[in-house]
Each structure stands twice: as structure tokens, then as C-alpha cells.
Amino acid sequence: MSYCFSDRYDVVHIVYESATTVAALVSSKKDDALYLMKCVRKHAAASPTNFLEADLLRKLSHPGIPRLIDTYEDREHYVIVEEYFCGETLEQYLLCHQHISQDTLVSFAIQICEIIQYLHCRRPDPILYLDLKPAHTIVCGNTINLIDYGNANILSSSGNTFQNFGTKSFAAPEQKKGRDLDRRADVYAIGRMLRFMAGYAPFLTRLKLFPLIFCATRRNRNRRTAEVGILLRRLRKWEKKTKKGKEQKHLLTTVAVVGSEHGVGCTHIAIALVCYLNRAGFFAYYRNETDQPVAERILRADAACEQKDGYIYHDTFRGILSYGPAVEPSPPPEGIQVVDLGCQKEKPEAGATIYVCGGRIWQRPEERPAWTKDSGVIPLCNQCSVFEARYLAAEWERGLYRFPYHKDAFVVTAAVGYLFSRMIRKEIFP
Amino acid sequence: MKGRKRSKSAGREIIGITGANAGTGCTHMACSVANYLVSVEKRKVIYIEVGRISQLYDLMQETPVICEGQAAYLCKGAVYFLSADVREAEETIRNSGKTIVIDFGEYEKAYDGLIRKCGRLWILGSLLPWCTNAFEKVMDEIRKGENDIGQMSVFYSPAAGDAAKFSRRFRTPMRCMPALGDPFSMKEKDIRIVRNLLYG
Secondary structure, eight states, X not given: OTTTTTTTEXXXXXXXXXXXXXXXXXXXXXXXXXXXXXXXXXXXXXXXXXXXXXXXXXHOOOXXXXXXXXXXXXXXXXXXXXXXXXXXXXXXXXXXXXXXXXXXXXXXXXXXXXXXXXXXTOSSSOEEOOOOOGGGEEEETTEEEEOOOSSOEEOOSSOOOOOOOOOTTTSOHHHHTTOOOOHHHHHHHHHHHHHHHHTTSOHHHHHHHHXXXXXXXXXXGGGSOOOHHHHHHHHHHHHHHHHHTOOOOOOOOEEEEEESSTTSOHXXXXXXXXXXXXXXXXXXXXXXXSSSOHHHHHHHTXXXXXXXXXXXXXXXXXXXXXXXXXXXXXXXOSSXXXXXXXXXXXXXXXXXXXXXXXXXXXXXXXXOOGGGGSTTEEEEEXXXXXXXXXXXXXXXXXXXXXXXOOSOTTSOOHHHHHHHHHHIIIIIOX | OOOOOOOTTTTOXXXXXXXXXXXXXXXXXXXXHHHHHHHTSOOOEEEEEXXXXXXXXXXXXXXXXXXXXXXXXXXXXXXXXXXXXXXXXHHHHHHOOSEEEEEEEEOOGGGHHHHTTOSEEEEEEOOSHHXXXXXXXXXXXXXXXXXXXXXXXXXXXXXXXXXXXXXXXXXXXXXXXXXXXXXXXXXXXXXXXXXXXXXX
């Protein structure tokens, strides 16, 4: 591929490579702008006479669809150069953020529907996209762009068996079976995309989205939502409604977790709280203020964690990496920060403080700091039986929460979820 | 029961950084590595600046501390021994079980013994026409005792020169000197670069 356009473009790096297709990021020699170059072997292209993707892109003009810049054809290859959207795929976005708010989800869904509706409403030849999936959806800030029109095709009135089977999890049943297709195939894919995003959304949003997803992903296409326009109208209506009754944010920004002594499980509880809050849609992150980077040590041993821009992510966990004094600290993200203070004697400055103590005889604090009796402090007993917890409650003359036995702090079990939801309802946001 | 005594040198690492000429960025690189190891990897690090004139003395505002029986400075978590001679440096290496970063500055023949103690040696040089001779000379000198050095990396400054030719001549891969920011106030980008240099 490098020789085809070597006089006009420099290959920066290969984005994707398969037996038939190579996609590369190229830089223009003329103005140093970045473009995406796609090179397809002729026998693999959709049509033997022309490269359909280039023809389609040439006709389209939408901010969410890449512009066609250049085309080239030789004996073996079709090459197209198109606009490059600098951002991350929806898949990567959700992996890094681990959470999507209701507003963002609705905004993304509306943008996807708008692009698909634009394609469906083309006159005289409506276009079917037929390969909608998170990997083809690029998030650039707050905007969504749809790339890769390799599977897209023109919808004609007489028979539309395109032999494009799409992607397994997102393609409509009729598409997977190779039957004739219409606009409802794309509606199904939008429904699947909504379901994918809803997995990272707060529970209530998931509940509200359910009817929309259900109607869009019916296996029988005759009972499925007939047009993207219907989905779009419902989403816009929902967006309008939520905007009206919103903007009542909680003021809590910091929850401190303090242990009565070393080894009572302060870090464990802080991690579990972050995971729970993120799952519940509060957008929380972990900050370590102890000498020991315990959480990082656990996470670095786990291949599933990801580090990016001073943050560490793992499933629903998000934490700020605790570097030493020689590193400039990253600005704290918006959300609730759960500060792991370890064993600290002074009163922490936080909206709410969870005071963790052990139930065993040798873990019982001889002298409780005076500030632990304040109303903003929530006592929590870890690794102790009901009897030990009762003993402590009687001694302290106040009720305390008992943390259930929980091996993996990054997994929110039903018992842990129940404990934190009760704690939040009664103590943090009464 | 007699317990087995753990050697002080077990598990520690010595990273040496030397330059073919003055001003190649040895101190900058060495400080970045030391601060990375202290701040990101939470290792206990001793920084030894070998040479008569200290480049770092003005930066050390903290009062001196006594470490391994010698006067040193504590800055951002790392212990700095400034303007140490070869004998003092060897003594520190012998007595300490911590990770050691040695900033040799401009290469001298007298440092050979110390260089052979390094598990990793980074040689920094410039390929500018008036610096190439010195770079080649240093490479020749160091390669005589190369077998004793655990891992050697050669960095060239990106200004000019034919790195490929140099690399072919000395049969060693050359790496372009990365642009690092303030080593005492590192950013995420710098962390990524140093991590790549150490483990990439």
C-alpha cells in the first residue's frame, strides 16, 4: 500500500490489517493533516466494477460521517482516503470511563439515530448501514461519528440480499440468515447498541431504557420498531423531560475511610465503596493517602486493569494513581472521591467519614478518638461476627454497620450493595 | 536454628548513565530515572553523582542528612550523593542494598571499574559532526569491557547525524534521546517515556 500514494501521503501507522484490507493512518505531505487510508483487494471488494464505499461516501455530507478525500485504483487494489476522526471507539470509551451518565447515553443514542436516519432518508437511494457496533462508533469529546461504510449498501425496492452478515452481537436475525433486508435491520442494531451502553449506565436509566430496547430488538421484524425516526422522537422526548427536572446535584465530594488500626480492611472497604458508587451511577474514584499503594499493587497484578493519564481502571473501579512527590499531581476528576486514609488519628476533612474497626479482641481500639463520636462519622465493623458487632455497638452506645464477608473488593455482591445502599440512604444522603 | 543471612546486594539494581560529551543530558536523564523509581515504583533509591563539580548542588535546598555514613541530600524521596569520587561511590554501592542510579556525567577512563558494576549502562551521545569523534572513542573504550555490563543502551540526540551508520559500526541498536520534562515535577508523559526506556 505504501507505494500507491507515497508521493502524497506518509503512512503514520497501520490501524488494522487483514488478508484483504489494510487501514492506515496517513499524513498528507501537502498540509500535514491526518487521514485514514483504506486499501482493499479487488476480489474482496463488494462490487467488481467499482468500490461501493467510495461511491457512497462521495454522496454523503454529514458531520458524523467521514468525508471522502481521495480515491485510487490499480490492477489489484482499491484505495480510499477519508477524513480521520481523532478519538476513541465507544468500546474503549466505556472501558476507560466504566460509567456513562443518563445524559451522555441519551445524547450518544440521539446522535447515532440521527446519522442512521440521514442514511435512511437519502433520496432517491436510501442507504442501509448494516454494521453498527461500538467499534465503528468514534467518540470525539461529546460527538459521535460513524466510520467504516464497507458493509453499507443501497436499499432498492426489489430484493436486498446483500450477503453482509454484519457482526454477530449486533446484526439483526434476518441479516445473519442472509435474508432480504430493510431499514429495520439498522433499527435492531441501534437497539443492541443501546443495550450495550445501558450496561454501563445507572440502574434507573437501564430500567427506563428497557421498553425502548425491547421494542427495537424484537426478533420478529414485523413487531419491531419500524423506523429510526420513532426511536429518535422517543429519545428526544426523554432528553427534554430529564433536562427539565434536573440540576439538583448532591454536594458531597469526599468520603473518607479511616481505620482504627492497621489491617482492619480500610483499603478493602474504600475499594468496595468506589465500585458500588460507580455501579449505582454516582461517579466515584479512589484516592490513596496512605504510605502503601495497596490498591495499585493488587491492580497491577491483574491483567484486566488499565492505566491511563494518571488513573487506574478495573471493571467499575476508578482510582487516581498515587505517585510520589516528584510527579505533578493530575487534576482531580469530577465526582465523589473516596479517600483511603489508612490508620489516622486526626479528624479527616470530608463530607462523610467511615470509621472502620475490627471486631476481634486484639483489634478493638483501646481509646476511640473523640471525633468518631460526631454525627458525620459512620462506624463500620469489618471481619467480625454478629455477636462481636453487638458487643461493640453496646460499648460505643450507638449502632454500627457490619461489613459482610467479602473476598474480592472489586466485585459488588448483593450483601455489599445492600449495606452501602442502606448506609447512603440513612447516613450520607438522608 | 541458624538463619540464612540475606546479602545486601540481593534484589537491588545499579543503573549507570554516562555521556560522551559534556551537556548530553546525563544528569537530566539520571534524575528522571531516579525520580521515576522513587515516585512511581516506590523503590528506595540512591543517586550518586560522580565527578568533581556537582550539577545538582544548587537544587538541593534541604539540609544534608547522613546516609550510609556519608553526607547526602534527601530530595523528593531519593538520597543524593553529590560530587562523589570513585572510591566513595564504590563504598556506597558496597554498603547499600537500595536501587542505585549513577550519574557519571562526561565519561572518563577512571570510571571503568564503577561502570562494570552497573547492571544497566546507558550511554548518551550526540551525532553532531564535532561530537561524533568523542562518541566513537567512548564507545570503543566501553566496548572493551562490554561483557561485564549486564545491559547496555546507546542514546543519540536527535539533532543530526547518521544513527544507522553508527549503529552498524558498533553493532548496537541506537535509541533516539527522548524529550523529558522537569525531572523533579514529572508528568504522565514523562512517566510513560521513562517506563518505556526501562522496560520497553
